[in-house]
Amino acid sequence: MGPTGRDIDHNHELTLKEFPYIVRWRDDRCTRCGQCTAVCPVKAIVPDVVTERVVTSEGPVPTPRVARRTKEIVRQVRDMDRYCVGCAMCSLVCPNEAIEPEFNPSHKLLHFKNRGGDAYKRGGRRNDPGVSTLDRIKFTRISMLTDPALDAGRHEFHIRSFLGRILPPEGLPIKAENGRLIVAKKDTFVPPVREVYPIMIGSMSIGALSPTMWEGLAMGVAYLNEELKMPVVMASGEGGMPPRLLKSKYLKYYILQIASGYFGWDEIVRSLPRMQTDPAAIEIKYGQGAKPGDGGLLMSYKVLKLISQIRGVPMGVDLASPPTHQTKYSIEEAVAKMIQSMSMAWGFRVPVYPKISGTKTARAVLNNLARNPYASALSIDGEDGGTGAAYNVSMDKMGHPIASNLRECYLDLVKQGRQNELPLIAAGGVGKRGNLAANAAALIMLGASVVSVGKYLMQSTADCLGDENNRCNLCNTGRCPRGITTQDPKLYRRLDPEKVAERLVEVFKAADTELRKIFAPMGRSTELPIGMSDGLSIDDKAMAERLGISYAC
Amino acid sequence: MCRLAAITSAEYFSPLENIHALETMKEGHDGSGMGLMLKDLGGWAKPLKKYPVLSGICTRDGYKKVKDHMAAQGFKEVHSWRPKIKPVPGITHRDVYFANFYDYPSKYRNKPWEEKEMLLLNTRLALRNMVNPPQNGDIDESIVVFSFYPDVITLKEVGDPLTLAEYFGLDKGEELRARIILAQGRQNTNYGINLYACHPFFIQGYGSMTNGENTAFVPIREYLTSRGFPGYIGYQSDSEVFTHILHYVHKHLGYPLTYYKDVITPLKKADMEKRPDRDALFLMRQSLRMLIIDGPNCVIGFTPDGTTFMVQDSKKLRPGAVGGAKGKYALMSEECGVDKAIPERDKAKDIFPMKYDMVVIPPGAEEARVWDQLEGI
Numbered sequence: 001m002g003p004t005g006r007d008i009d010h011n012h013e014l015t016l017k018e019f020p021y022i023v024r025w026r027d028d029r030c031t032r033c034g035q036c037t038a039v040c041p042v043k044a045i046v047p048d049v050v051t052e053r054v055v056t057s058e059g060p061v062p063t064p065r066v067a068r069r070t071k072e073i074v075r076q077v078r079d080m081d082r083y084c085v086g087c088a089m090c091s092l093v094c095p096n097e098a099i100e101p102e103f104n105p106s107h108k109l110l111h112f113k114n115r116g117g118d119a120y121k122r123g124g125r126r127n128d129p130g131v132s133t134l135d136r137i138k139f140t141r142i143s144m145l146t147d148p149a150l151d152a153g154r155h156e157f158h159i160r161s162f163l164g165r166i167l168p169p170e171g172l173p174i175k176a177e178n179g180r181l182i183v184a185k186k187d188t189f190v191p192p193v194r195e196v197y198p199i200m201i202g203s204m205s206i207g208a209l210s211p212t213m214w215e216g217l218a219m220g221v222a223y224l225n226e227e228l229k230m231p232v233v234m235a236s237g238e239g240g241m242p243p244r245l246l247k248s249k250y251l252k253y254y255i256l257q258i259a260s261g262y263f264g265w266d267e268i269v270r271s272l273p274r275m276q277t278d279p280a281a282i283e284i285k286y287g288q289g290a291k292p293g294d295g296g297l298l299m300s301y302k303v304l305k306l307i308s309q310i311r312g313v314p315m316g317v318d319l320a321s322p323p324t325h326q327t328k329y330s331i332e333e334a335v336a337k338m339i340q341s342m343s344m345a346w347g348f349r350v351p352v353y354p355k356i357s358g359t360k361t362a363r364a365v366l367n368n369l370a371r372n373p374y375a376s377a378l379s380i381d382g383e384d385g386g387t388g389a390a391y392n393v394s395m396d397k398m399g400h401p402i403a404s405n406l407r408e409c410y411l412d413l414v415k416q417g418r419q420n421e422l423p424l425i426a427a428g429g430v431g432k433r434g435n436l437a438a439n440a441a442a443l444i445m446l447g448a449s450v451v452s453v454g455k456y457l458m459q460s461t462a463d464c465l466g467d468e469n470n471r472c473n474l475c476n477t478g479r480c481p482r483g484i485t486t487q488d489p490k491l492y493r494r495l496d497p498e499k500v501a502e503r504l505v506e507v508f509k510a511a512d513t514e515l516r517k518i519f520a521p522m523g524r525s526t527e528l529p530i531g532m533s534d535g536l537s538i539d540d541k542a543m544a545e546r547l548g549i550s551y552a553c
Numbered sequence: 554m555c556r557l558a559a560i561t562s563a564e565y566f567s568p569l570e571n572i573h574a575l576e577t578m579k580e581g582h583d584g585s586g587m588g589l590m591l592k593d594l595g596g597w598a599k600p601l602k603k604y605p606v607l608s609g610i611c612t613r614d615g616y617k618k619v620k621d622h623m624a625a626q627g628f629k630e631v632h633s634w635r636p637k638i639k640p641v642p643g644i645t646h647r648d649v650y651f652a653n654f655y656d657y658p659s660k661y662r663n664k665p666w667e668e669k670e671m672l673l674l675n676t677r678l679a680l681r682n683m684v685n686p687p688q689n690g691d692i693d694e695s696i697v698v699f700s701f702y703p704d705v706i707t708l709k710e711v712g713d714p715l716t717l718a719e720y721f722g723l724d725k726g727e728e729l730r731a732r733i734i735l736a737q738g739r740q741n742t743n744y745g746i747n748l749y750a751c752h753p754f755f756i757q758g759y760g761s762m763t764n765g766e767n768t769a770f771v772p773i774r775e776y777l778t779s780r781g782f783p784g785y786i787g788y789q790s791d792s793e794v795f796t797h798i799l800h801y802v803h804k805h806l807g808y809p810l811t812y813y814k815d816v817i818t819p820l821k822k823a824d825m826e827k828r829p830d831r832d833a834l835f836l837m838r839q840s841l842r843m844l845i846i847d848g849p850n851c852v853i854g855f856t857p858d859g860t861t862f863m864v865q866d867s868k869k870l871r872p873g874a875v876g877g878a879k880g881k882y883a884l885m886s887e888e889c890g891v892d893k894a895i896p897e898r899d900k901a902k903d904i905f906p907m908k909y910d911m912v913v914i915p916p917g918a919e920e921a922r923v924w925d926q927l928e929g930i
Contacts, residue, residue: 141768143766143848155868166839167840168840172837173836174833174836176807179809179811180829180929181812181833181834181837182830183833193839195822414775414776417776417779417780417781419772419775420776420843523768523848523849524768524769524847525868526847529768529769529847530772530842530843531771531775531843532769532771533771534770
């Protein structure tokens with residue numbers, strides 16, 4: 001006890017009301033098995049012993065007796081560094097439904113989660129429980145009595161897209177000869193183009209993801225391609241790929257990402273001569289929707305043996321990817337060189353494209369790429385998605401929503417007549433509220449050739465606990481309770497890669513059905529309805545005007 | 554769904570034949586418009602073949618502006634045809650229906666054909682742009698011009714085809730004759746009823762008409778308008794893009810006509826593999842992706858040399874029948890239309906083009922060939 005009595009009145013301690021989740025523990029149901037306190041990834045609950053004053057009375061007349069006894073309880077700690085993240089793993093393991101965290105909407109996490117002057121860092125996604133623009137878009141052009149609609153179950157649908165720079169028709173090296181078109185000029189450079197499924201798996205690195213998660217996704221992708229003939233491609237994220245996969249025939253389903261840390265590229269370059277096939281594409285990451293302007297950091301405790309081998313670094317060191325490419329001087333020069341170098345490494349057989357975070361300057365980047373004949377696409381990652389780990393402020397406040405960013409880029413290409421030459425890949429908040437196919441279709445009709453999805457897939461294939469109320473979001477700590485973003489064998493063994501693969505296939509099959517259910521009533525089946533903006537409406541006039549679609553209410 | 558009636562013949566014939574064929578298919582059009590496009594003119598117009606014909610409809614003031622503009626551009630009128638209007642109930646009369654034949658401005662007379670052709674197009678566009686721009690789908694109809702090209706006359710009006718034939722006096726005497734005539738009875742489905750929305754559409758010697766809804770209209774329109782070619786404008790009807798795609802593929806890119814089918818309804822990858830020209834097809838599939846049509850469509854058209862054709866959408870969701878004999882063929886939405894136009898024929902040889910077929914009838918209507926997209930022959 002201090003002389004001022006401050007230790008007695010607990011004046012500088014926080015109350016539970018400041019915490020984002022309050023643990024509701026029920027004494028009467030708890031069997032004191034200890035599973036909840038053992039499983040809690042942040043040690044927000046601890047077993048404790050309290051003294052209880054019990055008054056009892058026996059006999060016909062009241063004869064109160066006071067006794068004191070000790071009792072074991074589960075207590076929520078009031079240390080902001082160990083705040084309950086709401087993951088509810090305690091509820092999951094509790095045999096008797098005795099415990100659960102409850103979201104506290106009036107919490108003050110951000111007031112206090114900067115102890116020691118450390119700005120709050122977290123994993124996961126932007127926290128925004130609101131309805132996104134994509135979810136407000138409806139498909140309102142229904143072919144019915146004017147003409148027969150299509151049958152999603154019976155008719156044939158072509159739900160495919162192209163990834164790669166497409167020559168304008170005038171530039172094709174073909175000519176008519178005896179009533180037939182032939183490829184005439186063999187020496188004309190025809191850029192590589194891949195036919196892909198219009199929903200791709202966005203960049204999530206091996207390293208950020210656990211081996212079991214990555215393996216599950218990879219198996220699912222292989223199954224989708226090999227068995228179901230759905231050309232779903234998956235981006236590697238920064239950090240390379242297992243050497244065995246690099247040298248396998250399955251490499252063609254993967255997009256290799258190079259980012260500012262160049263992690264994994266020693267191994268990739270070494271594997272080049274022994275590659276059986278080319279990768280689907282090369283993605284040069286300049287920005288990421290989840291944390292625009294922020295670099296990556298793989299914490300030392302995630303850099304274990306496998307990761308150190310793949311990335312070509314010592315074990316147990318922090319791996320920082322700078323926010324910008326150190327070699328980047330200007331888009332005219334450095335980016336063009338990067339694109340050209342990457343193209344050259346694979347003999348110009350592989351599409352190479354940059355990925356940027358959603359930004360007001362996207363059109364400037366786009367116009368530069370449109371003039372670069374080797375740029376294969378532009379990937380724009382909007383603010384609403386992301387699976388990265390970063391500063392809270394970067395995730396919540398930085399970036400540009402994808403809908404209008406994509407739309408203005410597409411319309412810019414239309415203005416130049418190049419809407420079919422440089423495919424736009426759109427990402428950011430697709431499937432945020434579960435509407436994967438609808439969000440993807442909306443982006444396609446706004447002008448995207450391909451839609452990239454990460455967060456939704458993590459949540460739906462591996463039961464990621466995160467939500468828009470900052471639930472869990474421990475991805476950056478290496479303590480992911482589901483085993484998705486951890487390199488700790490004790491944790492990642494919880495995740496069955498077979499189940500992840502199975503779920504991934506289910507998700508894509510279901511999305512494919514839903515896409516047909518969207519396209520069929522709109523009379524679209526022969527080709528992906530890229531830019532079919534007359535099919536869309538939104539319930540807000542300003543948004544309608546900004547997106548160049550109709551307003552409907 | 555509209556109804557289409559095209560006839561191609563070695564001999565000159567009257568558009569009434571098309572209109573009577575349309576009449577047999579009456580359930581399929583609601584009188585929201587009829588369009589006639591005559592190519593390879595006969596009768597009184599035969600000696601005037603080399604002169605470009607400006608076809609259109611104007612108010613009195615509008616017509617004066619047209620005359621003034623043409624004179625100012627140096628075009629010399631050599632003949633003016635006006636239908637002999639007989640007022641009939643149900644047809645709203647407009648001031649001037651005309652098909653004026655012009656001689657080229659003197660400075661163009663010895664220019665190459667390509668330059669003359671661009672002059673004609675630009676003149677038509679300039680006339681079209683002399684009125685107020687469309688607002689909410691409504692157009693200023695004080696000057697409406699459909700085509701300006703040698704040996705082609707276009708006539709359009711809102712109303713029932715047979716009534717319009719009477720209105721225009723087409724049933725009287727030897728008014729109009731041609732070797733190729735396209736006729737469309739319109740069933741308005743989606744856009745406004747106006748003269749520019751009425752088929753057939755025309756650009757630089759290419760004419761076509763379509764039935765069915767083109768659900769890929771907006772991306773195709775955006776693609777065409779961004780080609781930088783001045784003639785790709787209009788689009789009061791979603792079907793106008795079919796004519797412009799034809800022009801783009803056949804004239805601008807120089808692809809043989811059958812590749813029109815490969816552009817608007819490309820084969821699946823596996824089927825493409827089997828074609829001898831697969832390498833070109835794969836490249837086209839990518840580069841011309843924005844011109845792929847969707848929705849139920851039957852397209853009938855002609856090219857500048859007088860070849861006529863019929864193609865279907867990739868699922869064959871619209872009917873279409875071609876029948877006839879050497880020297881005369883009818884390309885219709887329905888068999889009854891063919892029966893009406895050419896009753897004396899071997900019906901067993903009628904063609905009902907399926908999703909991979911393109912019926913091509915060379916100039917002179919010698920024969921109807923079916924090109925199979927799967928085989929490429």
